[in-house]
Amino acid sequence: MRRMLLxxxxxxxxxxxxxxxxxxxxxxxxxxxxxxxQKVQDTLNPPQGPAQATGRKVDRALGN
Structure with a gap:
């Protein structure tokens, strides 16, 4: 049985x-x-500080 499941x-x-x-x-x-x-968004609405910039990068990497 175990072998079959494997x-x-x-x-x-x-x-x-x-x-x-x-x-x-x-x-x-x-x-x-x-x-x-995304580049246009960053130009028109730039991140306000390094934490927000990092958050955007993480969101984009995860597809959010």
Missing amino acids: IAGCTLMMAGLAACHQEGPAEKAGQSLDNAG
Whole structure:
């Protein structure tokens, strides 16, 4: 029983890795637009201090 669960778990993990894909040109263009929008936001509404700047970087890294 344990062996069967281990094999099933490994199979699911391998299937998850196989589902990964590379970014296409549309996704890259969208990311470029997002980055440009963030730069405009920082220009029009600059962070007020190093803590806020760091908070924005963390939010952007996490996708918030």
